[in-house]
Amino acid sequence: MAMLNMAKALNLALREALAENDKAIILGQDVGYDEGVFRITEGLLKQFGEERVVDFPVAESAIIGLAIGLCVTGYTPICEMQFSGFGYHGFHQIESHATRLRNRTRGRFTCPMVIRMPYGGGIRAIEHHSESRETIWAHLPGMKVVIPSGPRNARALLRASIHDPDPVMFYEPKASYRAFREEVPDEPETMEIGKAKVVREGSDVTIISYGASMRPVLEAAEELEEDHGVDAELIDLLSLVPLDRDTINASVRKTGRCVVVHEAPKHIGPAAEVVAGIVEDSLLYLEAPIERVTGYDLVLPFFNSELPFMPDVRKVVSATQKVLSF
Amino acid sequence: MPRKKITLDNTIDSLSILDEKGKVDKKLEPKLSKDDLLKLFRAMTLARRYDERMLKLQRQGRIGTYGPALGQEAASLGPAFAIEESDWYVPSFREPAGMLYRGWPMARLMLWWGGNEIGATPLAKMNDMPISVPVASQIQYGAGIAWGLKLDGGDRVAVAFVGDGGTSEGDFHEGLNCAATFGLPLVVVIQNNHWAISLPRHKQSASKTLAQKAIAYGIDGIQTDGNDILAMVEATREAVEKARKGGGPTLIEAVTYRMGVHTTADDPTKYRKDEEVEPWKPKDPLVRFWKYISDKGVLDEAGREKMEAEITDEIAEAVQASESYEPNLMEPFDHCFAERTPALEQQRAQFEAYLNGNGNGKASGSASVSHSAVH
Numbered sequence: 001m002a003m004l005n006m007a008k009a010l011n012l013a014l015r016e017a018l019a020e021n022d023k024a025i026i027l028g029q030d031v032g033y034d035e036g037v038f039r040i041t042e043g044l045l046k047q048f049g050e051e052r053v054v055d056f057p058v059a060e061s062a063i064i065g066l067a068i069g070l071c072v073t074g075y076t077p078i079c080e081m082q083f084s085g086f087g088y089h090g091f092h093q094i095e096s097h098a099t100r101l102r103n104r105t106r107g108r109f110t111c112p113m114v115i116r117m118p119y120g121g122g123i124r125a126i127e128h129h130s131e132s133r134e135t136i137w138a139h140l141p142g143m144k145v146v147i148p149s150g151p152r153n154a155r156a157l158l159r160a161s162i163h164d165p166d167p168v169m170f171y172e173p174k175a176s177y178r179a180f181r182e183e184v185p186d187e188p189e190t191m192e193i194g195k196a197k198v199v200r201e202g203s204d205v206t207i208i209s210y211g212a213s214m215r216p217v218l219e220a221a222e223e224l225e226e227d228h229g230v231d232a233e234l235i236d237l238l239s240l241v242p243l244d245r246d247t248i249n250a251s252v253r254k255t256g257r258c259v260v261v262h263e264a265p266k267h268i269g270p271a272a273e274v275v276a277g278i279v280e281d282s283l284l285y286l287e288a289p290i291e292r293v294t295g296y297d298l299v300l301p302f303f304n305s306e307l308p309f310m311p312d313v314r315k316v317v318s319a320t321q322k323v324l325s326f
Numbered sequence: 327m328p329r330k331k332i333t334l335d336n337t338i339d340s341l342s343i344l345d346e347k348g349k350v351d352k353k354l355e356p357k358l359s360k361d362d363l364l365k366l367f368r369a370m371t372l373a374r375r376y377d378e379r380m381l382k383l384q385r386q387g388r389i390g391t392y393g394p395a396l397g398q399e400a401a402s403l404g405p406a407f408a409i410e411e412s413d414w415y416v417p418s419f420r421e422p423a424g425m426l427y428r429g430w431p432m433a434r435l436m437l438w439w440g441g442n443e444i445g446a447t448p449l450a451k452m453n454d455m456p457i458s459v460p461v462a463s464q465i466q467y468g469a470g471i472a473w474g475l476k477l478d479g480g481d482r483v484a485v486a487f488v489g490d491g492g493t494s495e496g497d498f499h500e501g502l503n504c505a506a507t508f509g510l511p512l513v514v515v516i517q518n519n520h521w522a523i524s525l526p527r528h529k530q531s532a533s534k535t536l537a538q539k540a541i542a543y544g545i546d547g548i549q550t551d552g553n554d555i556l557a558m559v560e561a562t563r564e565a566v567e568k569a570r571k572g573g574g575p576t577l578i579e580a581v582t583y584r585m586g587v588h589t590t591a592d593d594p595t596k597y598r599k600d601e602e603v604e605p606w607k608p609k610d611p612l613v614r615f616w617k618y619i620s621d622k623g624v625l626d627e628a629g630r631e632k633m634e635a636e637i638t639d640e641i642a643e644a645v646q647a648s649e650s651y652e653p654n655l656m657e658p659f660d661h662c663f664a665e666r667t668p669a670l671e672q673q674r675a676q677f678e679a680y681l682n683g684n685g686n687g688k689a690s691g692s693a694s695v696s697h698s699a700v701h
């Protein structure tokens with residue numbers, strides 16, 4: 001066991017992948033000599049060489065497009081988009097080919113690639129470096145969307161994503177890269193993609209979130225317990241596609257009340273899908289309307305004013321109280 | 327000095343071996359056996375008859391919209407002929423001649439235009455990508471395939487196709503730039519047929535030739551007479567030979583002409599005059615190649631008739647095979663991911679029930695506890 005932050009835990013997963021699979025290749029901008037702008041690929045070029053850790057020209061469409069060709073010839077590309085805000089330049093190769101090749105060719109060609117990209121606000125970065133657009137990727141048939149929240153699940157889920165036979169959008173909460181450390185097991189741990197985790201058991205209300213928002217949610221649960229005697233159950237979704245409706249249903253059927261939290265804009269966001277699922281499966285168990293704490297349907301303001309526009313402890317606490325007092 | 331000329335060491339060759347009268351340049355004539363010449367002639371004829379048949383099938387409502395490649399047979403066939411089976415062929419959408427030559431069952435290509443994924447599925451051993459619809463996007467995965475081949479350490483190459491319109495896409499630039507920078511064994515063939523739907527070549531790019539774009543990427547570029555099968559074979563052979571030795575990519579601009587409609591949904595009279603097409607008619611790749619091989623005594627009129635009769639039968643068989651194909655409507659649920667997600671499992675059950683005539687497949691009282699398996 002080592003105490004690692006998320007950046008180090010991701011680095012560990014990548015190191016393991018390159019060591020275990022000699023067909024695995026990391027490609028991205030500044031991932032080699034510079035070791036990635038967030039240092040996620042630290043030491044990898046040194047250990048594995050330029051053929052395995054490839055400093056790519058500034059061309060996102062080509063990173064994805066060439067990765068598709070690598071998949072066709074039997075390689076396992078692990079792509080890094082420097083920021084999710086620039087992932088859109090690679091969008092059409094993802095939507096046009098990566099997510100469709102298996103279906104188009106009836107399984108003859110597949111795309112077992114991972115596309116890592118850092119997302120989310122709260123790091124005082126310039127425009128295009130703070131948004132949460134997971135909804136876009138989660139809407140594409142053929143794409144899995146995995147979003148870790150802490151060092152241990154980040155390592156285990158990245159390993160699983162690299163092993164996965166289909167394209168996985170691995171959306172990294174960059175504000176959490178170095179926010180805290182956690183015990184990460186020495187043995188190569190892998191988590192099943194598509195399983196949510198109940199990270200705190202409770203009986204009064206279910207709070208569902210994922211990624212960077214798990215931090216304010218965990219804090220809010222403590223505050224709700226200490227200041228208001230509320231026993232909240234917390235679910236960390238960990239993946240949006242597949243979405244673990246079983247875990248959500250089991251919890252909501254127990255508590256009858258639910259709050260869904262994310263940084264992404266509200267309209268047609270992941271919370272909308274979560275709520276729709278609850279309404280379809282568990283409507284008669286509900287004791288109160290569900291509340292959503294999300295980003296606004298706005299471009300996230302430049303960093304000097306971004307924080308009030310993101311989910312925080314106060315928003316989660318008051319939404320939970322509203323659900324409880326219905 | 328503050329200002330001087332930078333001389334670039336690249337120039338662009340233009341290559342023509344067999345002219346439109348069927349006269350060959352003896353010095354440039356590639357070595358091809360009688361068998362090879364017959365193969366090429368048959369493949370070009372097959373593609374031409376296939377195209378003609380497809381246009382008829384479309385008019386009869388037996389397939390969907392069709393994009394013919396009439397007059398462009400040599401440009402896609404030459405490169406297919408010049409590479410090995412173990413190499414990769416990465417088409418755009420106007421390469422039926424090359425695709426058929428590479429071994430795509432004709433029925434599958436018919437099924438593609440009839441709206442079936444089986445038409446995008448190559449046979450198990452083929453190193454062939456299917457038809458690509460998003461213009462120029464295939465250059466990128468073509469480069470990726472070439473990258474994989476290079477990493478494999480052998481001497482295999484990939485040939486990818488794009489149209490003149492496609493050269494304006496970002497993917498053309500990104501793909502070529504990366505292939506050149508990484509020194510990948512990739513040959514990119516531009517089928518410059520002078521039109522991108524309604525946009526003529528001169529409105530597509532201010533470059534004098536499309537081949538010269540190679541200079542900017544630091545690779546070799548060559549312009550060929552795209553209606554000259556010998557020039558297409560020769561130019562590809564040179565490019566492939568260089569790529570096999572680690573010499574990196576080559577850009578070939580095959581100058582040809584779109585003799586027909588863009589697709590059957592298109593009406594070219596809105597944007598081009600018949601007179602513009604006229605001068606291209608004598609440049610037909612089949613006409614000159616027929617003259618060449620008949621002059622050489624490779625095939626006579628009787629032999630040609632026999633060949634045509636065989637082709638007629640082959641096409642009739644393919645039509646029949648394609649029309650007896652029934653898609654399995656449940657199959658899309660099997661090919662979204664390697665394993666169905668819970669959501670797809672549920673949607674599959676609903677769809678199956680729908681196909682069986684049971685409404686939306688939802689049990690009544692869907693909120694009841696007994697329906698808890700829904701997820």
Ligand SMILES: Cc1ncc(C[n+]2csc(CCOP(=O)(O)OP(=O)(O)O)c2C)c(N)n1
Pocket residue numbers: 420459460461462488489490491492493517519521522523584588
């Ligand atoms: C990315 C993209 N944009 C637009 C289209 C619609 N479209 C289909 S073919 C075509 C013109 C392509 O011209 P060119 O590359 O010269 O190929 P050609 O049709 O002449 O073979 C267009 C605009 C498309 N398929 N893909």
Ligand SMILES: [Mg+2]
Pocket residue numbers: 489490491517518519520521522523
């Ligand atoms: Mg064109």
